[in-house]
Amino acid sequence: GQQVMQIPQYQHVQEGEDFTTYCNSSTTLSNIQWYKQRPGGHPVFLIQLVKSGEVKKQKRLTFQFGEAKKNSSLHITATQTTDVGTYFCLCAGGTSYGKLTFGQGTILTVHP
Amino acid sequence: DVKVTQSSRYLVKRTGEKVFLECVQDMDHENMFWYRQDPGLGLRLIYFSYDVKMKEKGDIPEGYSVSREKKERFSLILESASTNQTSMYLCASSPRLAYNEQFFGPGTRLTVL
Numbered sequence: 472g473q474q475v476m477q478i479p480q481y482q483h484v485q486e487g488e489d490f491t492t493y494c495n496s497s498t499t500l501s502n503i504q505w506y507k508q509r510p511g512g513h514p515v516f517l518i519q520l521v522k523s524g525e526v527k528k529q530k531r532l533t534f535q536f537g538e539a540k541k542n543s544s545l546h547i548t549a550t551q552t553t554d555v556g557t558y559f560c561l562c563a564g565g566t567s568y569g570k571l572t573f574g575q576g577t578i579l580t581v582h583p
Numbered sequence: 584d585v586k587v588t589q590s591s592r593y594l595v596k597r598t599g600e601k602v603f604l605e606c607v608q609d610m611d612h613e614n615m616f617w618y619r620q621d622p623g624l625g626l627r628l629i630y631f632s633y634d635v636k637m638k639e640k641g642d643i644p645e646g647y648s649v650s651r652e653k654k655e656r657f658s659l660i661l662e663s664a665s666t667n668q669t670s671m672y673l674c675a676s677s678p679r680l681a682y683n684e685q686f687f688g689p690g691t692r693l694t695v696l
């Protein structure tokens with residue numbers, strides 16, 4: 472079955488430092504989504520990547536989808552305290568709903 | 584705005600009780616999902632439904648069942664609650680296409696004593 476590994480599990484940064492989380496799938500994906508969950512909140516959709524090698528940007532956030540469509544990364548430039556939370560990837564493999572798998576999440580702490 | 588609501592934010596039940604968790608969405612979405620969230624494990628899919636009266640098992644369906652009698656409502660049922668079902672339960676919905684953006688409810692933190 473589809474295995475998803477997201478690393479690191481935790482990341483502590485000083486405000487202004489960069490942050491990257493990685494998501495790796497054992498199988499080729501149809502697409503990948505990224506979500507952010509603030510402390511005490513629920514996951515909120517950030518972006519979806521569909522094409523091989525795709526790169527998308529949202530202000531200080533850069534999302535990449537690997538050429539083989541088996542891995543992805545989320546990079547935040549110059550973190551701010553508002554970036555605190557857990558970042559999850561959601562991997563979609565094949566056409567069946569049963570192939571939806573979340574990564575374990577990366578908990579980001581930003582020290583002012 | 585899409586709104587997904589869940590019947591309770593916090594719930595405390597005893598081992599062996601039957602537990603109902605309700606989820607309602609107001610955007611006419613075809614797809615609805617139930618996840619449980621545990622530290623270090625992320626969100627794991629319990630069941631999903633792509634249409635009224637239709638359901639499919641996710642990764643961890645054991646000990647759970649679901650019901651979808653109306654399009655807007657998706658219920659998760661714990662037939663006989665056990666302590667290892669203590670967790671945060673999140674409901675989500677998404678429009679028709681298989682892998683569209685999911686909209687999550689606020690979650691129900693269930694404690695089974």
